[in-house]
Amino acid sequence: MAAYYLSKDKQVELSKIAQSIATPGKGILAADEPAGIIESRFAPMNIENNEENRRYYRQLLFRTKESRQHISGIILCHETFYHKTDDDDTSFPRLLTAAGIIPGITVDRGLIVLGGTDNETITQGLDGLEERCREYKKNGAQFAKWRAALKIDKNCPSQLAINENASKLARYASICQQCGLVPIVEPEVSLDGDHDLEECQRVTENVLATVYKALSDHHVYLEGTLLKPNIVTPGKDCTKTYSVEQIAEATVTAFRRTVPTAVPGIMFLSGGHNEENSTAYLNAINRVNLYKPWTLSFSYGRALQTSVLRAWKGDKNNSEQARNEFIRLARQNGLASLGRYELSN
Numbered sequence: 001m002a003a004y005y006l007s008k009d010k011q012v013e014l015s016k017i018a019q020s021i022a023t024p025g026k027g028i029l030a031a032d033e034p035a036g037i038i039e040s041r042f043a044p045m046n047i048e049n050n051e052e053n054r055r056y057y058r059q060l061l062f063r064t065k066e067s068r069q070h071i072s073g074i075i076l077c078h079e080t081f082y083h084k085t086d087d088d089d090t091s092f093p094r095l096l097t098a099a100g101i102i103p104g105i106t107v108d109r110g111l112i113v114l115g116g117t118d119n120e121t122i123t124q125g126l127d128g129l130e131e132r133c134r135e136y137k138k139n140g141a142q143f144a145k146w147r148a149a150l151k152i153d154k155n156c157p158s159q160l161a162i163n164e165n166a167s168k169l170a171r172y173a174s175i176c177q178q179c180g181l182v183p184i185v186e187p188e189v190s191l192d193g194d195h196d197l198e199e200c201q202r203v204t205e206n207v208l209a210t211v212y213k214a215l216s217d218h219h220v221y222l223e224g225t226l227l228k229p230n231i232v233t234p235g236k237d238c239t240k241t242y243s244v245e246q247i248a249e250a251t252v253t254a255f256r257r258t259v260p261t262a263v264p265g266i267m268f269l270s271g272g273h274n275e276e277n278s279t280a281y282l283n284a285i286n287r288v289n290l291y292k293p294w295t296l297s298f299s300y301g302r303a304l305q306t307s308v309l310r311a312w313k314g315d316k317n318n319s320e321q322a323r324n325e326f327i328r329l330a331r332q333n334g335l336a337s338l339g340r341y342e343l344s345n
């Protein structure tokens with residue numbers, strides 16, 4: 001009966017946006033780090049975290065023409081959404097739209113501790129969300145993002161944290177769709193910990209099954225959504241080693257068991273994996289010889305930006321080198337999203 005909750009026109013609009021973002025061979029640049037998080041990306045490169053550096057850096061990324069054939073959408077944070085180009089005063093959402101890139105906006109308001117759990121978290125931001133979404137849509141956003149974070153540990157993730165986060169993701173997705181924004185649903189299972197690959201797969205399957213039950217309960221129109229999950233990998237302190245192919249197979253198996261075929265795209269987060277591994281995993285995932293009904297691509301933050309920041313160093317004289325790094329990473333991940341990346345590329 002979900003069809004009755006959104007008009008046919010809205011369904012068509014949402015599914016068109018979701019399908020364009022999930023265009024094969026393209027992915028998303030996550031440039032939505034709020035000021036507090038970008039601090040942790042700027043600091044190791046000795047880049048001062050001030051508003052003009054944040055604006056200039058994003059402008060540099062958004063104006064890199066040669067990256068556009070591999071980037072379908074870019075996620076912005078609130079501050080960047082209202083920034084403008086320095087020469088012609090164009091708002092960033094307008095700049096992106098004119099370049100054929102779909103602008104998106106992170107609408108959650110970060111994590112707080114979920115009481116009654118072992119320091120697990122819940123995501124804030126539902127209050128006033130509808131008004132904010134309408135305003136973002138009016139100003140050019142076509143999609144939104146909300147991140148829930150879950151961790152694997154002795155008592156975690158608890159079923160309470162899984163259920164509560166799934167329910168908030170579903171409520172967020174429903175509000176976005178009413179406002180004409182495609183919701184990216186991001187239930188991230190963290191890389192932290194010493195768990196093995198099998199444990200990550202088990203937890204990821206449970207989380208995704210719970211999220212899709214909640215989306216169904218809220219009558220969310222799946223054709224007008226995208227999923228942004230973690231790649232299924234062992235924890236970063238795990239002592240066992242696995243091949244890239246084993247990781248890819250565990251990942252595809254988990255999604256085949258839990259993600260409906262109506263979802264047009266699964267756009268992975270990089271989650272702390274380095275650039276090389278993020279590309280290698282995505283490539284291998286696309287080469288797994290199993291039926292995969294969705295586009296399997298990227299929505300990377302760090303894996304598309306670490307080398308760019310290292311080249312830029314906060315100095316305008318390094319802009320060309322920084323742009324070249326961005327083109328290289330966008331191209332490699334674009335190829336990986338088709339399973340066509342070779343180390344020599």
Ligand SMILES: O=P(O)(O)OC[C@@]1(O)O[C@H](CO)[C@@H](O)[C@@H]1O
Nearest residue numbers: 030032033269270271300301302
């Ligand atoms: O894990 P990555 O690929 O670097 O970033 C994934 C991401 O969801 O996490 C960040 C922090 O919330 C966001 O800026 C970004 O969209």
